[in-house]
Amino acid sequence: MLIKSKTEIASHEITDQAVFESRRQFIKAASVLSASALLPKVSQAEAGKYTNITRSALSTTAAVTDRADAMSYTNYYEFSTNKQDSSVLARGLATNPWTVEVSGETEKPGKYNLEDILQANPVEERIYRFRCVEAWSMVVPWVGFPLGEMLKKFKPTSKAKFVQFTTLHNPDIMVGQRSHVLEWPYVEGLRMDEAMHPLTILATGMYGDTLPNQNGAPLRLIVPWKYGFKSIKAIVKIEFTETMPTTAWNKSAPGEYGFYANVNPEVPHPRWSQSRERVLGLSIFAPKRETEKFNGYGEQVASLYSDMDLAKFF
């Protein structure tokens, strides 16, 4: 049985105001929660694979979302459009060995073993806000390495203007790929400067342990200032391109999902507001959080878009 508590502090020793307040809200709501939820939590990251890694200074101090919540609420259409179902169905995916094909405008194209990539790119912990386009958010302690550092090693040529990522296509196991809800395989992309930005990482773990399959194992992208669908899972292919990649959601509904997909409360989705977000793991009586432009990472990334109309290039 999972013993759940609504805030996670112990394993990360952060006690900021937000944590403190969310605990108070939690206690207020205790009358509708069970007694078991009030028990202290067994530390989540104690037995993990990455217990002794350093935490990056780029980490947020916000209260970390419960691990069980992060593992059971995943948009992974390759398995199912239902978040709970996909987290169960994804268990069948074999992630070892894993190969990543690097191609396009690079001096070092080829097929690389994930093990070798990981050996060349030391991982660290990055606690990031994660904001979904569906207006909910989490705070996840990812384990990963800067994408840019890895890309440099592949020596992209001067023609490389974009990076395109592709998810594994295997309808035998990824049963969601048997329906045409999106065009498979899932494709995502970044502009070169976005890909090289120090905040952009490739994650191989979370909560001090290996990445659960449903969260994108064995290798996924994390771009914390963009909506979650940019953070492509189970990457098998990285291609340097001269032209802007046609991304999966953009292809499926170009009026609703753009290439940039920067978190922006000022630009609503055509069918819903993006001004607020439901922070998962708080009391059911906690109000939604005001969404920040670039998901709160504006100081670091706003300059990438200084000459762009963000309402047009959404």
Place this chain on the structure above:
Amino acid sequence: MLLNKQHWAVIKFLVFTLSLLPFFELLFAGINDQLGANPIETLHFGFGDWALRFLCIGLALTPIKIITGQSWPVRFRRMMGLFAFFYASLHLLVYVVLDLSLSWTALIDEVPKSPYILAGLVTYLLLLPLALTSTSLMQKRFGRYWLVLHRSVYAAAITALVHYFWLVKKDYTQPLIYAAVVTMLLTVRVVNFYQKQIRSVRLGQKKTTNKISR
């Protein structure tokens, strides 16, 4: 076997209790912290789903009567309609109290940006007068207008479907199933209406031919 009044009272009580089960299921899941990572969404969608299901059940009773010739299904029309309203009310309550946290600012921001919320509100406003005029007393007071008023349940079923289709991100499987059910239930009515008309026209013709031959 003929069922008497007491039998029907017992059956109605059982159906009533059964109809409350989804409510208690979600309530107890909430108390035991088993609503998943996004409890508000689970409650909100759960109540919404059941509102639509009871709307479908309520709309299915007349077609069952038409097809089987049995009159008993109609006895449950009011109860099913009121349960649809009950779950729709909880659905709206969760949205206003838990999702919006009673924030006027949030409401003013979110509703105009979300056409599906407007469709949902329209559905609720269509159901509200039906619930308010559901008593026998009101039925008598409204006379023949009561039936006309209560036909707006067809409109409510359609706006409820619009509400559902509009909010779905990509996978339309669920709303398509409900749309198929509603289409079927409304089609039976339309077919039945025209069959009746044809029958009455034929009857009329017979009468006239009889008259002539006489």
